[in-house]
Amino acid sequence: MLLTILPGLTVAEAAENAAADEKGNSKSATVLPEMTVTADSEKAAAQTATEKYKLPAVTESVTKEKLEDTVNVMNTEDAIKYLPNILVRKRYIGDKEMPVSMRTSGTGSSARSLIYADGILLSSLLGNNNGMTGSPRWNMVSPSEIERVDVMYGPFSAAYGGNSIGGVIDITTRMPEKFEAGGGVQSAWQEYDVYGHTDTYDSQQYTANLGSRHGDFSWRFDVSHLDAHSQPISYSYLPTSSGAGGVAVTGAVGDVDRSGTQRIFAIGEGNIRHTVQDNFKWKLAYDITPTLKASYTLGLWQNDESGGFNSYLRNATTGAPVNSGLINFGGRNYNLNSGPSFASNDYQQMHWSHGMALKSNTGGIFDWELTGSVINYGQDEQRAPTVAPNQADAGGAGRITSLKDTGWHTVDAKGIWRPDSAWGPHHVSFGYHHDLYELNNQQYNTSNWLYGGKGSLFTNSQGKTETNAVWLQDAWTFDPAWTLTLGGRLESWNAFDGTNTGSNGRTINQSNRSDLRFSPKASLAWKPTDSWKFTGSLAQAYRFPTVTELFQGSNVGSGGTANIVNPNPTLKPEEALSSELSGQYFLNEGSLRLSLFHEKVYDAIYSQTTFSPATNSTLSYAQNIDQISTYGWEFSGEHSNVGIQGLDLSGNVTWAHSRIDKNAALPSSVGKLQPRVPEWRASATATYHVTKDFTSSVSGRYSSQQYGQIDNSDVNPDTYTGTGSAFFVVDTRAKYQLTKQLTLSAGIDNITNEKYWIFHVFPQRTYIAELKFNY
Incomplete structure (x- = not known):
């Protein structure tokens, strides 16, 4: 009102x-x-989760306005790429496997972060990996509907489970207050140069949104169509030499593998992705009363994707491309069909998402909310050949990998009670959480990998995990300058119905598992003046194994894309002890923050991946590492109108020392750096509002060297499966408001054309242009 x-x-x-x-x-x-x-109810409705429930974690944010001025947002996950100590492993536009790396966890530990949109879980806790089962469902949110993104660091709030060890990303979207319509066209062109082979890959995206409000009822519809081409994601190498003779070839490129000890030859590129995606999202909201709102979200994501290859090899006599059969190179004979070295693949996917919420926002003595989400893999098939390319082109034999009917559902009930007392006000929050994750992963033989039906069963992996939790937390302001927050979370976890069938036809029914753990939390905040705030926090958290870590065992892909995944049904839960001391200084037009953090994780679950050039495949398995310790500091700041009117600066830098303390399973890893957690990470953005209609910005992202193996044996980072030497990437963006309705934007990501690898080669210089219409 x-x-x-x-x-x-x-x-x-x-x-x-x-x-x-x-x-x-x-x-x-x-x-x-x-x-x-503004009435209290309207203020309450506009609050973030951190503000409403008085969550103690350090929080960094980015708003819709800043995104429009500074970030080339092609996909929703781009929104967080300049926030402190965050890396989204986005390999190309339209990538469907984009986990998040945070302070103390790498991109292979996706289950150590939680991502929400309006209280609905986007994180896929089916897996703890950088594959499809572990990557968040970013596509449930359209970039055009983002109002703000808040990142809470660490597991310091009882409101979130142990998967918040790294932190919580909370996306707030907007609903229309009147009729509105919009649309946009985006185009991107990416340069590419690896192993002396160059190309340009283009992508286009078309978006539209429509919405309105009619009294107490509001609605919004978003649709997008993406047609994207990626750089190669994998590379093929000469297999082990054989005694048979073959046709003489040229074109193989000498290289050093990630261990730095073996001279190998790259013979071609794989997984050159062509992605066609369609996103549809419907969102409905109804104000039952001025302080009680109900909402429903329906999302549909469709993906038609193919992966091709390009052979470097040429017949020494005719110059024709060679991708199969017996060859002779450098006086040695090789059989390209023994991998196979080259293979295509195809994905057909359709995922449904549902989100429901009922929220009270009185801002008074008591508020509550009930949210739920359902994600269902209505269709999810990968087809790949098991024969050489010359036979595959004719529709030869292959395998079909299915995840149909895989998915999860969640339910959360929360309340907050705000009583006053003689010793100061309290904010007592509490809640109940339930989730269930179900894996259905079958592989079938097929006589025709392109169009054939499912034949005999090759492998089968099934299982479920379930968590039920209750939590309680009290933020007590016992003095105007002091707030003490105490809380705890009790979690009951179960794993059941685990079944594995191998290619030999043998079936193993895995034993059911259950566990009960309690996680205490404590935080003390002191705000002596309006300009200063100091916070000290301690927390314990348990991250339970995911259903794929426990039960998924399969061959994924073939040739250069092959990944043999082995389950480990005996995994223990991770136990994290986290602490943080932070100081914040608030300026008239900005703020500064310095945080000191420490984390010790017992029984850390890590998926070890070993790559074999001889078979051109990888082997992955999950294991417990006895103890990993991480400590460091993080500085973040932002300020508007620095020196001159219209110049805004923001930046952050983090130093983290993360090492393996104990690991009985692999003693050679003790004392080594935790994989994919760099010692240094930083980003900065300078934005200049030239006029009220024209804005330009420059941003930079830096990371020191990472390792991909737990024994840090991958000493050569600048090759396929290496995890990157230090890299510094510079991005630019300019936005011009042509009219009240039309906005023209252009930008360049990786303007210096930095070439860097994090297992895969990452995008090189990319030009982006965008025209948006809003009414």
């Missing part, structure tokens, strides 16, 4: 003046400036 007050003018005087005007009298009404008073 908004009240407009005219200071110094009574209601009677206002009525008298208005009447005098209507009669044509000389007395005229006095025009005074308006003052807007």
Whole structure:
């Protein structure tokens, strides 16, 4: 409810003046400036989860306005790439496997972060990996509907489970207050140069949104169509030499593998992705009362994707491409069919998502909310050949990998009670959480990998995990400058119905598992002045094994894309002890923050991946590492109008020392750096508002060297399966408001054309142009 007050003018005087005007009298009404008073319920509705539930974690945010000015957002996950100590493993536009790396966890530990949109879980806790089962469902949110993104670091709130060890990403979206319509066209062109082979890959995206509000009812519809081409994601190498003779070839490129000890030859590129994706999202909301709102979200994601290859090999006599059969290179004979070295693949996917919420926002003594989400893999098939390319082109034999009917559902009930007492106000929050994750992963033989039906069963992996939790937390302001937050979370976890069938036809019914753990939390905040705030936090958290870590065992892909995944049904839960001391200084137009953090994880679950050039495949398995310790510091700051009007600066830098303390399973890893957690990570953005219609920005991202193996044996980072030497990537963006409705934007990501690898080669210089319409 908004009240407009005219200071110094009574209601009677206002009525008298208005009447005098209507009669044509000389007395005229006095025009005074308006003052807007916002009701408590409206303030409560606009609060973030951190504000509403008084969560103690350090939080960094980015708003819709800043995103439009500084970030080339092609997909939703781009929104967080300049926030402190965050890396999204986005290999190409349209990538469907994009986990998040945070302070103390790498991109292979996707289950150590939680991602929400309006209270609905986007994280896929089916897996703890950088594959499809572990990557978040970013596509449930359209970039155009983002209002803000808040990142809470660490597991310091009882409101979130142990998967918040790294942190929580909370996306807030907007609903229309009146009729609105919009649309946009984006185009991107990416340069590519690896092993002396160059190309340009283009992508286009078309978006539209429509929405309105009619009294208490509001609705919004978003649709997008993406047609994207990626750089190669994998590479093929000469297999082990054989004694048979073959055709003489040229074109193989010498290279050093990630261990730095073996001379190998790259013979071609694989997984050159062509992705066609369609996203549809419907969102409905109804104000049951001024303080009680119900909402429903329906999402549909469709993906038609193919992966091709390009052979470097040429017949030494005719110059024709060679991708199969027996060859002779450098005086040695090889059989390209023994991998196979080259293979295509195809994905057909359709995923449904449902989100429901009922929220009370009175801002008074008590508020509550009930949210639920359902994700279902309605269709999810990968087809790949098991024969050489010359036979595959004709529709030869292959395998079909299915995840149909895989998915999960979640339910959360929360409440907050705000009593006053003689010793200061309390904010007592509490809740109940339930989730169930179900894996259905079958592989079938097929006589025709392109169009054939499912033949005999090759492998089967099935299982479920379930968590039920209750939590309680009290933020007690016992002095105007001091707030003590104490909380705890009790979690009951179960794993059941685990079944594995191998290619030999043998079936193993895995034993059911259950566990009960309690996680205490404590935080003390001191705000001596309006400019300073100091916070110290301690927390324990348990991250239970995911259903794929426990039960998934399969061959994924073939040739250069092959990944043999082995389950481990005996995994223990991770136990994290986390602490943080932070100081914040608030400026008139900005803020500065310094945080010291420490984390010790017992029984850390890590998926070890070993790559074999001889078979051109990888082997992955999950294991417990006895103890990993991480400590470091993080500095973050932002300020508007620095030196001159319109110049905004923001930046952050993090140093983290993360090492393996104990590991009985692999003693050679003790004392080594935790994989995919760099010692240094930083980003910075400079934005200049040249005029009210024109804005330009420059951003930089830096990371020191990472390792991919737990024994840090991958000493050569700048090759396929290496995890990257230090890299510094610079991005630019310019936005011009052509008219009230039309906006033209252009930018360049990786303007310096930095070439860096994190297992895969990452995008090189990419040009982006965008035209948006909003009514």
